[in-house]
Amino acid sequence: MTPSKIKSAVPQTRPGSATALAEIRPGEPISRAVALDLIHCDDENLPALLCAARAAKERFKPKVITYSRKVFLPLTNLCRDYCGYCTFRRDPGDPGAHTMTPDEVLEVARAGEKLGCTEALFSLGDKPELLFPEMRDTLRHLGYKSTLHYLEAMCELILRETTLLPHPNPGLLSAEWIARLSAVSPSMGLMLESTNAALLVPGAAHDNAPDKLPARRLRTIEDAGKQNVPFTTGLLIGIGESLEDRVDTLLAIRDLHDRYGHIQEVIVQNFRVKPTIPMAHWPEPSHGEMLRAVAVARLLLPNVNIQAPPNLSAPYYEELADAGLNDWGGISPLTPDFINPEMPWPHLEQLRLRTESKGFELRQRLPVYPEFILAVISKPGLLSDKLKLATDAQGLAQTERAA
Ligand code: SF4
Numbered sequence: 001m002t003p004s005k006i007k008s009a010v011p012q013t014r015p016g017s018a019t020a021l022a023e024i025r026p027g028e029p030i031s032r033a034v035a036l037d038l039i040h041c042d043d044e045n046l047p048a049l050l051c052a053a054r055a056a057k058e059r060f061k062p063k064v065i066t067y068s069r070k071v072f073l074p075l076t077n078l079c080r081d082y083c084g085y086c087t088f089r090r091d092p093g094d095p096g097a098h099t100m101t102p103d104e105v106l107e108v109a110r111a112g113e114k115l116g117c118t119e120a121l122f123s124l125g126d127k128p129e130l131l132f133p134e135m136r137d138t139l140r141h142l143g144y145k146s147t148l149h150y151l152e153a154m155c156e157l158i159l160r161e162t163t164l165l166p167h168p169n170p171g172l173l174s175a176e177w178i179a180r181l182s183a184v185s186p187s188m189g190l191m192l193e194s195t196n197a198a199l200l201v202p203g204a205a206h207d208n209a210p211d212k213l214p215a216r217r218l219r220t221i222e223d224a225g226k227q228n229v230p231f232t233t234g235l236l237i238g239i240g241e242s243l244e245d246r247v248d249t250l251l252a253i254r255d256l257h258d259r260y261g262h263i264q265e266v267i268v269q270n271f272r273v274k275p276t277i278p279m280a281h282w283p284e285p286s287h288g289e290m291l292r293a294v295a296v297a298r299l300l301l302p303n304v305n306i307q308a309p310p311n312l313s314a315p316y317y318e319e320l321a322d323a324g325l326n327d328w329g330g331i332s333p334l335t336p337d338f339i340n341p342e343m344p345w346p347h348l349e350q351l352r353l354r355t356e357s358k359g360f361e362l363r364q365r366l367p368v369y370p371e372f373i374l375a376v377i378s379k380p381g382l383l384s385d386k387l388k389l390a391t392d393a394q395g396l397a398q399t400e401r402a403a
Helices: 017-022 032-039 046-060 102-114 133-142 147-161 175-182 214-226 243-260 287-300 317-323 348-357 370-377 382-390
Strands: 064-074 119-123 165-169 231-237 263-270 327-331 361-365
Touching: 017 032, 017 046, 032 243, 032 287, 046 287, 046 317, 064 102, 064 348, 102 147, 119 147, 133 147, 147 165, 147 175, 147 382, 165 382, 175 214, 214 231, 214 243, 231 243, 231 287, 243 263, 243 287, 263 287, 287 317, 317 348, 327 348, 348 361, 370 382
Parallel strands: 064 119, 064 327, 064 361, 119 165, 231 263
Antiparallel strands: none
16 A cells, blocks of 8 residues: 555645635534635644634633543454554454453453543454454353443443443444443444545555445444434544545534534544554654644534544644644543554643643543533433433533542
């Protein structure tokens, strides 16, 4: 795979950047045409774009940037897909291939509980048992029919045995599985990544990754919307998509949110190169591209939580606060970022200081955002009971402990 096979994502000046800036109306989402002009804006117009995005963030969630204190639970790193940028996935027998046992899940969750964590993030490969008989054997040995049955049981275990709240990211889900998992977790997630289906052609980032077909991912997100399940999604930038694709991916998310009102968070995640991946020689998106993507996301979705992971923009991550994000995502004081293990999360005290240096207070949130809590609590049961105990009067995390 070579970078020359893709369209350039390098910002190119368009004559309309200054005009587009003048068309931004406070509180109103920008149009596709304006977004396209802004994501192409030159360095001269970038400060004005950032200023507009930060003002929009302040209208939505003033003075505060949130994060979720979490433990990362890689329930299994076996996966039936082969994304060109992934260091997480393994085949059975590969060094490091592992499916966590229930005891391991509980041990990590309890250690996180002691450190004030409130989120148990389950990240895992997509339905590995469909490809690997070894995973079918593992599941049989554990007593489950599928990875999703096992995930459901582990979410319930976390709810029952700890104060943490599960947030599963298991890949594509049917409507039935969304319903089942929503009974044991207050929110769930699936990155849309990109609406560009050409990323599945031979040699591209999603070659041999059938679960990354945009239409299938949009279907899962829509099914979650029909069931009113608080949902995290987002885009991955720098994997071969164009600037236009970035805008269209955000618009597809906006369209689903307009129809169902369930998108609790949009993640703007940048591709980071690693020596062992098929995309090892791929160029990373620049910091300027990230700033433009976050700012345009904020202006397209003025009333949706926008997140960017700080460890993937280190050491300059606090500048992303100028682009209108209002959340740093999940940060763990305990477990590494298994998806980007070479990029450690910032120490929470560092994150607090650098957030404050930009004029914001850092607050700990739960894996479900405040505006979605009431809907989850209204369904009686263990999940509702645990969520009520975890939340404070503002819908943020009840207890903040020192990092
Ligand atoms: S990014 Fe996710 S779906 Fe793709 S190979 Fe890695 S674990 Fe599998």
